[in-house]
Amino acid sequence: MKPVLLWSDTLVYLMVAALVSFVFSIRRNPETCARWREVFATRLGMVTFVIIMGYVSVALLDSLHFRKALPPTEGHTNQQVFYSNQVYSVLDLMLGEMGENHERTYSAPFALKSFVKENRHTDDGGMARDYPDLKYAGSHLATADDxxxxxxMNSLTALGKGFVISAILIVLHLAWRRRKTTANGSDLPWKSAYITLTVTICLLAWLIDLGNLYHVLGTDQAGNDTLYKTLKSIxxxxxxxxxxxxxxxxxxxxxGISAGYFKGWVDDVIQYLYTTLSSIPGILLIAASVLLFQVxxxxxxxxxxxxxxKADAKFLGLCFILGVTSWAGLCRMLRAETLKISQLEYVQAAHAFGVSHWRILMRHILPNVMPIIMITFVLDFSGLVLAEAVLSYIGVGIDPAMASWGNMINMARTELSRDPVVWWNLIAALLFMFTLVLATNLFSDLVNDAFNPKAQLEGSA
Known part of the structure; x- marks a missing residue:
């Protein structure tokens, strides 16, 4: 195989490195570490964090790409190796043949026959319309009654595999915890985390095992497995x-910090920029930018x-456009907070002692606005996930060659008007997206309660 490094893969690795660096920086700050402990001290915090990490793990496995070597041509003596144009990932290896089991068209979840009637030859040589058998789903069965x-039987086997894998991970974590000597390490609700981890791994093992035998969530119009598309959309x-x-x-x-700290003409220019940006309809601006990038x-x-x-380049372009058009709200909040902090006594004293602007910004301003930045990061994450679905629904989102929940929802528009209704593609996308967004929103509420001073004052009142 030949490794393939997409631009988005590079950014994924950089973000993982930044996250690891962020975690180590938290450990060196007792106050910040105590606030994060408040988040994970609740069962809800542990459960939602495990769910989010499950999604992130799938995304990381799907970011390790490669191309398979083509078999040598018969009679070809050249030692040069040629590679397929199809790009695979480690997640594809884990999913087995799920992504390669293409049917002719729609099929319902766990169905053995197609969802659409086709013309078939009868035994007497005539033609009749009937539901043909699926090519891959249930092909190992002797009869449909089995x-x-x-x-x-396969469900029990899959759940057993998932339980063994989760048990191994839990035992390893317990051994790691015993080696830790940090104080207050036992007050976290690890039991809730272990239960959630076990349920998540068992569910994933069940989906993968049965997904290679049946179409657990059916297929789309082109015969592609819906479960495979949904997992690739993570x-x-x-x-x-x-x-x-x-x-x-x-x-x-x-x-935001520059406008609130320097004031004057700097504040005027930045206010003009985000006021102008906010006055332009966001959907139209994003759509026009995406179309220009597509050209x-x-x-x-x-x-x-x-x-x-090519699909990855369009995807990165959409991320860049969403980021460039979404900064106005946080900029306003940081400007207001910086205006307040810059008038406090210790900042004025730093000015009187001749401390440079850079040191004041890095030592006094930025640490005090960091809670707002972290809260906004978690809150905006779920909003941007939903924004992708909306943009794909109107045709200016992710390239159709790249799996996404938005593309699945977009394709479901015509499926809902069929009789009978093809409901499983829409439900699968909404279910996985709803779980991620809900877990993120609940986790962000806990982060807000731990880092927002107003929320702490209201809770203590």
């Missing part, structure tokens, strides 16, 4: 929320070796 017993959902937020943060931090991609096909690189 399906219920086969599902039950990476897109995680990255669209994270990358767009990471792009938006530096702009909002620099402009650039179409006019420069030589920049991309495989089709996925």
């Amino acid at each position: 399906q219920a017993g086969d599902i039950a 990476r897109t959902g995680i990255l669209i929320g994270t990358l767009a937020t990471v792009i938006m943060m530096p702009i909002a931090i620099v402009f 650039f991609i179409d006019n420069n096909p030589d920049f991309f070796e495989v089709g996925l690189e």
Whole structure:
């Protein structure tokens, strides 16, 4: 195999490195560490964090890309190895043949026959319309009557595998905890985390095992497995929320703090920028920018070796556009908070002693606005995940070659008007997206309660 490094993969690795660095910086700050402990001291915090980490783990596995080597041509003596244009990931290896089991068209969840009638030859040589058997789903069964017993047996096997894997991870974590000598390490609700981890791994093992035998969530119009598309869409959902937020943060931090600290003409210019940006309809601005970027991609096909690189470039362009157009709200909040902090006595004393502007910004202003930045990061993440679905619904979102929940919802528009209704593609996308957004929102509420001084005062009152 030949490793493939997409631009989005590089950004994923950089974000993981930044996250690790952030965790180590927290450990050196007792006050910040205590506030994060408040978040994880609740069962809800542990449960939602495990769920979010489950999504992130799937996204990381789907970010390790490679191309398979093609088999040598018969009679070809050249030792040069040629590689497929299809790009795979480690997640594809874990999912087995789920992504390669293509049917002719729609099929319902766990169905053995197609959802659409086709013309078929009868035994007497005539033609009749009937539901044909699926090519892959249940192909290992001797008769259709064996399906219920086969599902039950394979479900027990899959759940057993998931339980063993989760037990190994829990035992390793327990051994690691025993080696830790930090104080107050036992007051966290680890039992809730272990239960959530076990349920998540068992569910994933069940979906993967049965997904290679049946179409657990059915298939779409082109016969692609819906479960496979939904799992592949996790990476897109995680990255669209994270990358767009990471792009938006530096702009909002620099402009917001500068406007509140320096005031004068700097404040006037920055206020003019975000006021002008806020006056433009966001959807129209994003749609126009995406279309311009698409024109650039179409006019420069030589920049991309495989089709996925073209889809990845459009994806990064969408992340950049969402980030550039979403900084105004955080900029306003940071400007207001900086205006207040810059008038406090210790900041005025620093000015009197001749401390440079840079040291005041880094030692006094930025640490005091960091809670607002962290709260906004978590809150904006879920909003940007939903924004991708809306943009894909109106046709200016992720490239169709890249799996995303927004594309699945967009395709479901015509499926809902069918009779009978094809409901499983829409439900699958909404269920996975709803779980991620709900877990993120609940976790962000806990972060807000721990880091927002107003929330702490209201809770103690």
